[in-house]
Amino acid sequence: FSLIWGLAKSQEFSYKDTTTWGQNYPTCNGNNQSPVDIPWGFGETVIIQPGELQWINYGNIPDSMRIVNNGHTVQIYPTWVNASDRPYLTGGPLGGQYVIEQFHFHWGQNDSVGSEHTFRGRRTAMEFHMVHWKSEYGTFEAAASQADGFAVIGALYDPIFGKSSRGIEEIWRELGGLRQPNDAIQIIPFPLSDFEVVNSRDTYVSYYGSLTTPGCNEVVTWLVALDLFSITSDELQQIRSVQLGHGDTHNYRALQNLNNRQFTYYQS
Ligand code: 1SD
Ligand code: ZN
Numbered sequence: 001f002s003l004i005w006g007l008a009k010s011q012e013f014s015y016k017d018t019t020t021w022g023q024n025y026p027t028c029n030g031n032n033q034s035p036v037d038i039p040w041g042f043g044e045t046v047i048i049q050p051g052e053l054q055w056i057n058y059g060n061i062p063d064s065m066r067i068v069n070n071g072h073t074v075q076i077y078p079t080w081v082n083a084s085d086r087p088y089l090t091g092g093p094l095g096g097q098y099v100i101e102q103f104h105f106h107w108g109q110n111d112s113v114g115s116e117h118t119f120r121g122r123r124t125a126m127e128f129h130m131v132h133w134k135s136e137y138g139t140f141e142a143a144a145s146q147a148d149g150f151a152v153i154g155a156l157y158d159p160i161f162g163k164s165s166r167g168i169e170e171i172w173r174e175l176g177g178l179r180q181p182n183d184a185i186q187i188i189p190f191p192l193s194d195f196e197v198v199n200s201r202d203t204y205v206s207y208y209g210s211l212t213t214p215g216c217n218e219v220v221t222w223l224v225a226l227d228l229f230s231i232t233s234d235e236l237q238q239i240r241s242v243q244l245g246h247g248d249t250h251n252y253r254a255l256q257n258l259n260n261r262q263f264t265y266y267q268s
Contacts, residue, residue, distance in 0.1 A: 013072075013214045014246035018253045021214050028216035033256035034209035035116035038224060038263065046203065046226075046265040053092030053223065053268040058198045060085050062189040067174060071181035071245030072213060075104040076171065078192065087192055089132055089151055092266035093206045093221055098132035098151040100192065101140050105129070106212075107239050108250040114236075115156045116212050116252045117224050124228065125236050126157040127252070128197065144217055153204075154224035155197035161230040167195035172235055181245045199268070202227050206264045212253045223266070 013021055022029035040046055062078035069075075078100065080086045088099045106127045108114030115127040130153040133143035143149035157168075164172075170190050177185040192198055204223040210216045244251060 015072075015244070015248040015251050015253070016246065021216065025214040025216055027210070027218065028214055030210065030216065030218050031257075031259045032209055032218040032261065033216060034212050034220060034222060035118070035253060035255060036207065036209065036258050036261075037118045037121055037255055038205050039120055040205065040226070040263070046205075048203065048267050049092075049264050051091055051093075051266065053094070053204060053266045054090050055087070055199050055268060056090065056097075057085060057087040058193045059191050060087060061191050065187050065189040066184060067171070067178060067187060068184040069178040069181055069242060069244075072248075073104040073106065073244075073251055074171070074175070074178055074239070074242055075102050077102045078189065088135065089153070089223075092204065092223065092268070093264060094151055095148065097135045099135045101131045101133055103128065103130045103192070103195075105239065106252045107236065108252060109240070111159055111233060111236055113250065114252055117154055117156065117222075118255065119156070119226075123252075124156040124158040126231060126239070128155040128157060128195065128229070129153065130192070130195075130197075144219060147219060148221065149219040150211070150217075151221045151223060153197060154222060155195070155227075155229050156225070157229045157231040159231055159233045159236060160228075162232055163230045164232050164235060165194075165196050165230060166190075167192070168231055168235060170194060172238055175238055175242055178242055180243055196229055197225050197227075200225065200227065202268055204266050204268065206266055207261050209256075209261070226265075
């Protein structure tokens with residue numbers, strides 16, 4: 001089993017029936033899978049754990065920024081020449097520093113679906129993920145097989161407020177170059193703090209889970225913002241014109257069982 005083969009194989013899946021992923025990727029049938037329904041949300045009172053989640057270096061402008069349509073999502077890789085400039089998360093539930101690798105989006109066929117996590121059964125129109133890996137493991141690939149290897153920020157978007165935001169606009173103006181799977185472009189870099197979830201002094205619900213795509217590695221400390229973020233219906237229409245592999249028209253996975261897991265809450 002080579003790493004190259006493993007990576008190539010992990011690209012082979014469709015969203016038409018996400019419940020069958022376990023046939024080719026046994027971990028997708030595990031007990032700590034994501035996404036899950038979160039029984040709270042949108043401004044309700046929760047018990048905040050001590051220890052703030054800290055966003056470090058997110059105002060740094062990347063040295064380069066590359067976007068790919070990987071057939072499953074639009075994925076953005078910001079890179080910094082000096083490792084010390086890379087943004088990272090620490091504090092809250094995280095035991096160490098988690099550096100940013102990439103960010104991407106999950107969406108649906110219409111405004112009533114698209115997010116992967118749900119709040120009290122309510123799905124929103126889009127979900128934004130910022131994937132981080134624990135820097136002490138040296139590489140993204142090494143961290144991908146460690147139980148505490150990844151931290152992923154989730155932010156749910158909905159068109160109910162009808163306004164756009166800077167980070168979304170900066171990516172959306174590039175979507176024309178990303179229409180087909182394997183399309184890839186370089187863009188003029190902008191700081192990740194242009195996304196409202198960054199530094200938002202928000203409350204995050206944290207739980208232990210997995211990647212929401214095959215191999216479904218159970219390596220993720222999830223931090224989902226309890227706030228709701230705004231996008232326009234027009235912008236949602238635009239991301240639906242990005243073609244995915246296998247003719248998929250959405251890229252959110254079905255909800256998974258919580259089993260024995262618990263939720264904790266942190267402030268940033
Ligand atoms: O869907 C993404 C996938 O595109 C890839 O980024 C993977 C990490 O290699 O992470 C999943 S997710 O769990 O962040 N949705
Ligand atoms: Zn994701």
